[in-house]
Amino acid sequence: MSDALPIAGGSDVRRYLRGLFGRHPRAIGIALALHVLAAAAGLAAPRLLGQLVEAVHDGTSVDHVDRVALALAGFLVVQTVLTRYARYRSQVFGEQILAELREDFVDNTLNLPIGTVENAGSGDLLTRTSRDVEQLGWSVRWAIPEWLIAVITAVMTLIGAVLVGWWVLLPCLLGVPPLVIALRWYLARAKDGYLWEGETYSTINASLTETVEGARTVEALGLQQARIDRVDDDITESYRAERYTLSLRTIFFPTVETAYLIPTVATLLLGGWLYLRGDASLGEVTAATLYVQALIDPVDRMISILDELQVGGASLARLLGVAQVPEDRVATGRQPVDEKIDAADVRFSYVEGRDVLHGVDLSVGIGERIAMVGPSGAGKSTLGRLLAGIHPPRTGSVTVGDVGLTELPLSELRGHVALVTQEHHVFVGTIRDNLALAVDEAATDARLLEALDSVDAGDWVRALPQGLLTKVGSGGLELSPAQAQQLALARLVLADPHTLVLDEATSLIDPRAARHLERSLAAVLEGRTVIAIAHRLFSAHDADRVAVVEDGRITEFGSHHELVAADGSYADLWKSWNS
Incomplete structure (x- = not known):
């Protein structure tokens, strides 16, 4: 099973949020001020209604009732306007925060070591970039602003209730213990439950992606039912996770709903007793009851939205976890003295304790063309990835100009050495867009x-x-595998690295066209270092030297003619190729 990407801890999430919100004090201040004013405008209604009840009890005029009604309407209009602008400012702020979160996530994702992405599998990263980003967007756009409104409204309503009389605190406090107990019980379980949900979605996506990408292999080997069973098992696990979080909600929400009734009933009972004693007026009891009743709605929204925030928090922890992947390179600031590539006593393993390269030594001269040949699974591609700085060696060293490849930042490394494989990708956009990715400055059409x-x-x-402006990729012109590979090679020419590692880079082009393409590419790359990994031995014939890789070792190294004359493994390969 693939190694899942890490998940950030609670302290890391809080630290990140403090830094994120700390960059926008003015926006936060404006939103808070508007919400406070809107909540304050809403405090007038219970007090005015209480006074109106008192006045009606004592006897009042229609004019007085009309004035109170007009005052209530005025405060309602003010509250509506303030609430509208408060929500608007909060949502604008939420979009700013979400944009920064997305930018940080994209930066962290693009900086992931390729080996880590391969080990984790595409399903985990796909789930984080889709479901987790979507869920976090919902939380930032809606849940956080609404929760903020509910908190401020609850605080202001409680202040309004206390201003009626300190005795109102007693019934309010009676509702606190059941709420605290329910919250502690729920919060202790909810985060792990929602993280479990996220992991199951990652597993489902990984299984589906593997099945789709390996559809031909699945069909050829008759593995359809096995893959269906695998997805069924993954969905069963996801169902268990969903059922667990649902069970938490079915216990939690009824409990808090019951707790809401306690303060209202207690206020009526205590207020009625105080009224009978003459310690509180009818208007005060009415206002207090209305305030406590009004307190239920924001508290209920706070607790209900807390569930959304738990989901959003779990998604944020998964997104921030991408930044916690250990670096596979440490920039030392040293600069290569030249472009000479050297590998010394290189050992490497994908799985601990099982090396696939065993003490490889290789020295590539500046401007030299090296061909690496050998049977499938011998370690050619792995060695090529190390020579391109994709992976650091387990032991030994791989250097350019006496500086370790993993000591160079990626942006600088690609100016020295680049890897082109038989895998390629056509990005959605124009052909021009696809090519311009390789250059920082604006490139002319002629270039x-x-x-x-x-x-x-x-x-x-x-x-x-439409020439260069032709749209390609999903929804555009469908390029053949050979055309897509040509675009990848053209990007390489534009990137202009000094050393190229070509891993079957022309494998999807027919042999006659590939031969012509490689000759054209060789003319363009005159004076550059080229390390070509290929099964087609005409590449070896044209190379300055040939490295024969077998069982994770370089068993022969020399020119084509020298190795043919040596009558070893390469000579056997050459005879088979020409027979």
Whole structure:
């Protein structure tokens, strides 16, 4: 099973939120002030109604009732206007916060070590970038502003109730113990429950992604039922997680609903007793009861939204966890003295205790073209990834100009060495957009077409109705695997690294076209270092030297003619290739 990405702890989440909110004191201050004013405007109604009840009891005029009604309408209008602008400011602030959260998450995701992403699998990261971001967006846009409104309204309502008389605190306090007990019970279980839910969604996505990506293999080996059973098991686990969180809610919410009744009933009983004793007026008892009744709604919203915040908090912890992946490289500030690539006593393992490279030594001269050949599973691609700085070696060193590849920041490393594999991706956008990804400054059409010409793609791009502005990717022009690979190679030409590691980079192009493409690419890359991993031995024939990789070791190293003359493993491969 893949290693899931880490999840941030509660202290990390709180620290991040403090820093995030701390960058917007003015926006927070304006939103809070508007909410306080709106809540204060709402305090007038219970007091005015209490006074009206007292006046009616004692005898009053219609004019007085009309004035009270007009005052109530006025305060209601003021409260409505203030609430509208308070919500607007809160939602604008929420969008700003969400944008920053998303930007931070994208930055952290793009900085993930490739090896970590591969080990974790695509399902976990896909769930975090989709469901968790969506859930957090809902919390930031709606739950947090509404919870803030509820808190301020509850505090202001309680203040209004206490101003009627200190005795109102007693019935309010009677409702606190059951609420505290229920909250402590719920909060102790909710976070783990919602994290469990998130993990099950990641597992389902991983299973579905693996099945779709390996559909041909599944069909060829007759694994359809096994994959269906796997997804069924994952859905069963997700059901268990959903049922657990649902059981928490079915216990928690009825408990707090019952707790709401206690303060209202207690206020009526205590207020009635004080009224009979002459210690409180009818208007005060009425106002106190209305305030306590009004207190139920914001408290109820606070607790109800707390469930949404638990889900959002779990999603935020999963998003922030991406930033906690340990770095696989540490920039030392050292600069390479030249572009010479050296590997010394390199050992590497994907699984602890099982090395796939065993003490590899390789020295690549500046401008030299090296071909790596050997049987499948021998370790060629793994060695290529280490020579490109994708993975650090377990032991030994891989350097460029006497500086370890993992000592260079990624942005600087790619100016020295880059890896191009048989895997490729066409981004949604125009062909121009896809090529411009490789250059920081604005690239001219002539420069982009020159790069396309160098990989034999210029003619078919010019033949398109919109040329470089043709939309490709999902929803656009569907490129063939060969055309997509040509775009990837053109991006490489534009990126202009000194050393290239080509891992079957032309495998999806037919052999005759690939031969022509590699010759064109060789002309463009004159003077650069090229390390080509290939099964097609014409690549080895054209190389300056050939490294034969077998069982995680370089068993032969020399020019094509030297290795043929040595009559070893390479000579056998060459004879088989030409037979």
